[in-house]
Amino acid sequence: QVQLVESGGGLVQTGASLRLSCTASGRTSSNYALGWFRQAPGKEREFVAGIRWLDGRTRYAYSVEGRFTISRDDTENTVYLQMNSLKPEDAAVYYCAAAATIFLAPRTSGEYAYWGQGTQVTVSS
Numbered sequence: 001q002v003q004l005v006e007s008g009g010g011l012v013q014t015g016a017s018l019r020l021s022c023t024a025s026g027r028t029s030s031n032y033a034l035g036w037f038r039q040a041p042g043k044e045r046e047f048v049a050g051i052r053w054l055d056g057r058t059r060y061a062y063s064v065e066g067r068f069t070i071s072r073d074d075t076e077n078t079v080y081l082q083m084n085s086l087k088p089e090d091a092a093v094y095y096c097a098a099a100a101t102i103f104l105a106p107r108t109s110g111e112y113a114y115w116g117q118g119t120q121v122t123v124s125s
Contacts, residue, residue, distance in 0.1 A: 001026045001027055001114070002024055002025070002026045002027055002028055002032075002098045002113075002114040003024070003025045003026045003114075004022055004023070004024055004096045004097070004098060004114055004115065004116035005022070005023050005025075005116055005117070006020060006021065006022045006094065006095070006096045006116040006117065006118065006119040007020070007021050007022075007023075007119060008020040008021050008119060009094060009119030009120045009121045009122075010120075010121070010122070011122040011123075011124065012086055012121075012122070012123055012124070013123070013124050013125075014086060014087060014088060014123055014124065014125050015085055015086065016086050016123075017082070017083060017084045017085075017086065018083045018086060018121060019080055019081065019082050019083070020036070020080065020081040020083070020094055020096075020119060020121075021078055021079070021080055022034065022036070022078065022079045022080075022081075022096030022116060023076065023077060023078045024077045024078070024079070024098060025077065028053075028077060028098075029053075030053050030054045031053070031054065031100060031101070031102050032053045032098050032099065032100055032101070033050055033051065033052045033053065033098070033099045033101050033103070033104065033105035033106065034050065034051050034053065034070075034072070034079040034096065034097070034098055034099075034105065035047060035048075035049070035050035035051075035096070035097045035098075035099065035105045035106065035112060036048040036049045036050070036070060036079075036081045036094060036095070036096060036097075037094070037095045037097060037109055037112075038090075038092035038093065038094045038095070038121075039092055039093050039095070039118075040089075040091060040092040040093075043092075045095070045109050046061065047061050047106075047107040047108070047109070048060070048061050048064055048068065048081070048094070049061065049064065049068055049069075049070040049081060049105075050070065050104065050105020050106070050107070051070045051071070051072055051079060051105055052101075052103070052104055052105055053072065054102070056071075056072060057104055058070050058105075059104055059105055059107070061107075063089075064083075064090075067083065067084050067085045067086075068081060068082065068083050068084070069081070069082040069084075070082075079096065081094070083121070086121075086123045087123060088123045088124070088125045089123075090121065090123050091121055091122050091123045092121060093118040093119065093120050093121075094118065094119050094120075094121055095115055095116055095118045096115070096116040097109070097112035097114060097115045097116070098112060098113065098114040098115075099111050099112045099113060099114075100113065
C-alpha cells in the first residue's frame with residue numbers, strides 16, 4: 001500500500017503561481033511513477049504531469065507544458081507541482097497518484113493504483 005497526501009492548493013488570481021506537494025509513504029520504491037491529475041466540475045479527470053521516480057524523467061499535458069514543472073525530492077519522498085502563469089481554466093481539484101511501473105508516468109488515470117484525497121485550486125479572473 002502507498003499513501004499519498006497532497007497539500008498546497010488555494011485561491012489565487014490569474015497569472016499567479018502555486019506549488020502543490022504530494023508526500024508518499026508506505027511501500028514506496030524506485031519502480032514507481034507519480035502523476036498529477038486534475039478534475040474540474042462536470043469534466044473528466046485529466047493528466048497534468050508525471051515523473052518517473054527512478055530517474056526523474058517527466059512528461060506533461062500540452063495544456064500546461066512550459067507553465068507547470070513537476071519535480072521530486074528523494075529525501076522527503078515528495079513530489080512537487082510548481083504551477084506558474086495560472087489561468088482560470090487551471091481551476092480544479094488536483095490529485096496526486098502513484099503507479100507501479102518502470103516506464104514513464106502513464107497519462108491514463110486507470111494505470112494508477114493509489115490516489116491522494118485531492119487539493120482544490122481556484123483561479124480568479
